[in-house]
Amino acid sequence: MIIDNHGRQINYVRLAVTDRCNLRCFYCMPDEGIDFVSRDELLTYEEMLRLARLLASEGINKIRITGGEPFVRKNMDQFILNLSQVKGIDTIRITTNGTVTAAYIPVLQQAGIDTINLSLDTLDKERFYKITRRDVFDKVINCLHQLIDNGFKVKINMVVMSGLNHQDIIPMARLAEQHPVSVRFIEEMPFNGDGRLPDTTWNYRQIEQHLLETFPSLEKKPYKPASTTYDYSVTGFKGDLGIIAAYSRTFCGTCNRIRVTPQGMLKTCLYDNGVFDLKALMRNGANDEDLVVAIKSACSNRAKDGFEAERANFSSGRSLSSMTSIGG
Numbered sequence: 001m002i003i004d005n006h007g008r009q010i011n012y013v014r015l016a017v018t019d020r021c022n023l024r025c026f027y028c029m030p031d032e033g034i035d036f037v038s039r040d041e042l043l044t045y046e047e048m049l050r051l052a053r054l055l056a057s058e059g060i061n062k063i064r065i066t067g068g069e070p071f072v073r074k075n076m077d078q079f080i081l082n083l084s085q086v087k088g089i090d091t092i093r094i095t096t097n098g099t100v101t102a103a104y105i106p107v108l109q110q111a112g113i114d115t116i117n118l119s120l121d122t123l124d125k126e127r128f129y130k131i132t133r134r135d136v137f138d139k140v141i142n143c144l145h146q147l148i149d150n151g152f153k154v155k156i157n158m159v160v161m162s163g164l165n166h167q168d169i170i171p172m173a174r175l176a177e178q179h180p181v182s183v184r185f186i187e188e189m190p191f192n193g194d195g196r197l198p199d200t201t202w203n204y205r206q207i208e209q210h211l212l213e214t215f216p217s218l219e220k221k222p223y224k225p226a227s228t229t230y231d232y233s234v235t236g237f238k239g240d241l242g243i244i245a246a247y248s249r250t251f252c253g254t255c256n257r258i259r260v261t262p263q264g265m266l267k268t269c270l271y272d273n274g275v276f277d278l279k280a281l282m283r284n285g286a287n288d289e290d291l292v293v294a295i296k297s298a299c300s301n302r303a304k305d306g307f308e309a310e311r312a313n314f315s316s317g318r319s320l321s322s323m324t325s326i327g328g
Contacts, residue, residue, distance in 0.1 A: 056088030
């Protein structure tokens with residue numbers, strides 16, 4: 001097992017397979033995009049599978065595939081199938097923007113993946129374009145319904161942004177009234193690539209209060225250790241609601257996850273700037289034991305929470321990266 005210096009067991013890795021994305025959501029990257037890394041700077045599929053097998057041998061049993069947009073990377077279908085065969089990995093989840101995902105539904109079913117996180121910040125077509133800077137709203141909505149119709153458990157992730165889409169909170173919540181989906185409202189985070197700090201008006205408390213005013217039967221479910229989400233039920237809803245206090249960072253105390261960026265940097269916290277380069281270790285000939293020692297050493301010096309990790313960044317003169325280069 002991998003145990004950090006605060007006694008937390010690590011059993012979950014978020015694996016970013018690419019920094020490329022076909023959307024330009026302004027809370028994730030600047031309008032002009034970012035300088036995407038060259039192909040040879042990305043972890044290869046073989047390197048990612050090696051890491052998955054190694055981490056599984058050390059108690060990691062859950063992997064979330066993220067990006068960028070995972071499905072813009074070529075040959076993702078075969079990688080997903082290969083990953084699903086790694087012994088010890090019990091759960092594979094994928095976070096996607098839904099623009100090209102529908103074509104992969106048969107592969108996801110074949111791999112035994114039954115839950116998809118879909119990023120969708122509004123149900124208004126014009127606001128969707130304003131947020132993403134791309135006119136693909138209909139494709140995303142079509143993907144949502146295809147996932148539901150094919151029996152996937154769908155978790156819809158909405159980043160709540162003051163003055164832009166907070167008016168969509170209630171319409172988005174009603175998706176869970178009409179469909180067996182989980183709609184989660186996420187505090188905006190400072191990973192936009194331009195150094196802009198988020199407006200904190202719509203924090204998790206404000207979101208909860210807003211939901212309660214419209215849905216008086218809103219009831220908080222018992223908190224699950226290591227969960228990032230406060231979960232809620234509403235009488236008469238087919239699905240449920242959730243709030244992720246991503247900027248308030250209320251869930252750090254039970255954090256069980258690490259991240260691997262598209263370039264192979266290990267992150268023991270979303271808010272740190274990367275602990276060390278796994279890709280360099282592998283390409284310089286490190287054996288499995290060397291990698292395990294390095295990973296465990298990093299986790300034994302882990303920040304207590306996102307605030308401590310962020311302070312370390314700024315004290316060293318570094319700024320927070322774009323989310324697409326970290327892995328959503």
